[in-house]
Amino acid sequence: MTIKKQKVSADGSVVSVEYPTLNKRVSLDLDDLDDDMRFAFMVHGAQQKLGDAASGKPPEEKYEMASRIIESVLAGKWNLDAERDTSTSIIAAVAELLGVDRAEVEAAVNTKPEKIDEWRKSAKVKAKVSEMRAAKLAALAEGSDDPEVTL
Numbered sequence: 001m002t003i004k005k006q007k008v009s010a011d012g013s014v015v016s017v018e019y020p021t022l023n024k025r026v027s028l029d030l031d032d033l034d035d036d037m038r039f040a041f042m043v044h045g046a047q048q049k050l051g052d053a054a055s056g057k058p059p060e061e062k063y064e065m066a067s068r069i070i071e072s073v074l075a076g077k078w079n080l081d082a083e084r085d086t087s088t089s090i091i092a093a094v095a096e097l098l099g100v101d102r103a104e105v106e107a108a109v110n111t112k113p114e115k116i117d118e119w120r121k122s123a124k125v126k127a128k129v130s131e132m133r134a135a136k137l138a139a140l141a142e143g144s145d146d147p148e149v150t151l
Contacts, residue, residue, distance in 0.1 A: 058136045060088045087116050093128035094119055 004020035016027040030038055053065035064087070072080050091109065095102045109115055119125045 058133060060092065064088050089129045089132070090116055090119050090125060093125050093132060096132070097124060097128050 007018040007020065009016050009018070013030040014027055015030065016025055018025045030041065033041070050066045050069060053069055054062045057065075068080055072078070087109070091102055091105045095105045098105070
């Protein structure tokens with residue numbers, strides 16, 4: 001038996017959820033809610049959108065994604081542009097490659113913002129970013145209480 005996922009949709013102020021396996025649907029017209037309840041839904045939606053940012057990724061990537069989402073919605077765009085902002089990870093990688101403090105790298109970026117694009121293209125920086133992510137994930141796995149992986 002194939003279980004079909006629910007389908008969520010919006011048409012104007014009406015939000016609906018279809019349950020294909022049950023052949024049922026629920027709908028809510030947000031215009032039927034008072035201001036306090038509409039505000040609660042709005043806050044929940046913002047929490048959900050920001051909280052889901054880069055789910056499962058290291059904190060730096062979650063922060064970057066949440067920052068990009070905020071910047072995007074303030075600019076009137078719900079969906080993000082394709083290119084991810086990895087500047088936090090890149091700055092950390094460059095600092096480690098050069099053996100300097102992150103503040104020094106950030107100061108260089110403030111003076112020459114184009115450095116981020118230059119470093120983003122560098123194979124050495126890409127490798128360092130990947131290495132740092134792998135180390136973070138390994139540390140997460142080490143401290144995890146997940147059951148052993150078996151066949």
